[in-house]
Amino acid sequence: MSAINLTIDGQQVEVEQGSTILDAAQKVGVEIPTFCHDPELARLGACRICVVEVEKARALVAACSAPAGPDMVVHTDTDRVRKARNIILRLILANHSLECITCEKNGDCKLQDYCYQYGVESSDFVGAVKEVPLDDTNPFIVRDMNKCILCGRCVGRCQNIVGAGAIDFINRGFTSNVGTAFGDPLEDSSCVFCGVCVDVCPVGALSAKARLGKGRAWEVEQVETVCPYCATGCKVDLHVNEDDEIVDASADEEVGINQGKLCARGRFGWDFTRHEHRITKPMVKEDGVYVEIEWEEALEMVAERIQEVESNFGAEAIGGLASSRVTNEEIYLFQKLLRSLGSNNIDHLGRYRYSTSPQTSSVLFKSGVMTGDLQKINEADAVLLVNADISQSHPVLNYQLRSAASNGTRVFSVGVEEPDVSVPAERCLVSEVGKDQAVLNGIINVILEENLINGDAANDKATLEEIKKAVDGFTPKYVEDVTGVPATDIKEVARGYANAEQPMILFNTDTFRIGAGLKSVKAMLGLAAVAGMKGVPAGGVSFLQDYNNSLGATILGAVPNYLPNFQDVSEQSARDKFGKAWETEINAQPGLSLKQMIEEAKDGNIQCMYIMGEDPISGSEDPEGVKDALENLDFLVVQDIFLSETARYADIVLPSAAFAEKLGTYINQEGRVQLGTPALDLPGDAMTDFEIVAHLAFYLGLDWPVLFVGDVFGEIASLAPAFEGMSYVSLDKIKQDPSADSWQAILNDLDELAGQDEPQMETVEAADLTYLHAKGSMTSCLAEMKKQQV
């Protein structure tokens, strides 16, 4: 693309063709005021505050929408420009209340800033003033349309990025305002309360309710951390006031995978941190009633009881349950503690959303069923969602998908229902529960039949034959008969997917709930193999997880069979490596999964459980079974931020820290390692999970050096090759198993799981894709993988 040279305030600047004058000015650091400009939306040029003087142009031009032209000479701060901006501001003020003293936006308001800059005190354009009633009946957002300057950024983002379409411009002329259909309150509209509109509002028209009266902009400190909800791993700035409360949240437009966007949970879901039910002191159960005690006493008791169980029943009678929400360092330390005691009975609950067997989760993660780069989703030209309504599970990723779709990315969906309207799917293949695999097979069949093969498998005859065999008979007609999905739709999606240069497949844990589980995953990989694996960033298959640290919990060893970084506990070399580093002897026997621990606890073989930040009673499909098991334990210690249902069964409850109160890293679904920083003080006597485990280790007589959280990260980096070379100042994406670069390795791994995690539903009878016997690159790949294993 040819470059354009122009001059802005005397500075030469070169920009790409199609750039605006504003882009050029930003490039050389010249500031131009803007209200309506939004880099992620179509150019609007509505507010005119950005007008600049261009030599030889008849009138002033709007910098945000006027294209930069060759040899243009632009002046951004002449008398003429200043005068025009002054008039524009006075026109805006003609219909804008000057209640700055009570306005929540005071100190963080563009209108206020520009009026200050251009010397506008009030308006001399006197006339009628808008009177629109306040919309504040919902718990999150207050809309005061009397302060609205009609810049339209909220409308643009709501419709084009979030896809909720709750608001638009209503009426016209003097009475025009931003509102819902019929002027209904927000909660009666299609609003999803993501707060994106609040974040882009340049004035005080939209504000977060929780913030009202809780502190001025300059009294609120913003702390960047990682959102603790889904596995997208958004960066969020928590706004903490002088009373140590989170009063608001926002995101930086230039930071992280979310680039300034948050969903409802990440935007407003913070009040739990200062909830009155937080536990703030250790408690011991005496005659069925919890009594508060001091830490020394509590830790001593816990250590004593654990040691008692150990000497009476052996270390294998002790089980540990970690959380998929706490930090890597905490998970690592927790499993180190259990393993140092001699028990490999460690698991985490988040895993059970997609698998009951620890092998499945390890294989899915070890081989990295995340072969696409989600940050490049805007470069994909086709995206296939399988059983994934990401507007619910990963809303911010859905915003990115919507942006991509408006730029031409075709979106298709396979599932049991049409996804939410905010998902921009142009064609939805809807079938019954468990029949997704058949639909996927049908898509593969069309690609093979119409010879649209252009993925990795194009050069791998043996694999191609295997895939052909597996989808044999799955003609569009047959698939229509067994699933009800129209044959024409299957063909259209197959062609759309195969003809894309960068086609992406996304699935989440719902595939294990409403889809055919691992069989579907294999079909997705098969589909990617024939037409989706092209060595491009926005290709492949990506597994979207549920929790902020689902990946961390698995990779840091909160699984019974693997030490950190999938180093097999049954292998001598792995045990030696960790045993030496931890100065302990590691049990060679793979431990019990949570499911097994529950059964063994019922039978009296597990006597003691240590649960860190998890609530298996409310999180499990069999709460009664878990209750029976917990009741049968000799000793249960739970550390949590609330007295959860599980904690109520504990002999001792230890108060721990919420995400916003601690330092540590998390791994998002793509393998991005991100640092969460503390924004709040710990409530009462609570300690972080990290501190609790470290203290407990001391009381248990384990001779661990006193370590800072960052030191433990260093220890992880030295033992887990995936973290090699990383430190708190240089965080990166974890390195995947090198053999996992190829999808064949993943399929091989999945083959080894045949028969595990079978879905509890009727699926269409179909030959399973089997790759183990494939020849050529497959076998060499398998051999390579075995060689690579530590």
Place this chain on the structure above:
Amino acid sequence: MSRDYQAVLEKFQGEQKELIPILQSVQEEFGYLPEDCFEKIAEYIGIPDSSVYGVATFYAQFHFSPRGKYIIRMCRGTACHVKGVSKAADKMRELLGIDVGETTSDYKFTYEEVACIGACGLAPVMMINDRTYGKLTPDKVEEIIESYKEPVEA
């Protein structure tokens, strides 16, 4: 009461560019745009209902409540003003007991004032549905309204 919009909608392809013709057809069918039509239209052409409502409220031609059988458009243009339409207009409002933009409780008349109906030679002038009445005086207004009290084919 749920209205059936199917008959109106199926005359269209369901494309976004058809929004205004669809709104016009619905109004033609029902006399105004009933509240439940917005969601139906929005779904049919695949845009949010807030946008359908936004477009409808932008144009003066769309109405959101039921209107009278007879729409009275009193001309408030310059020529009519000079010729004294104010008195005729006052009389009209008095007779109907309603203000500008309102509809009588029996849904017989809706009274509107418009900028100019382009019949200045007849000033002061008004239209009732498609019929034009010129050279208005308060007395003539009364006479005309009286004539509508009986069932008349408009």
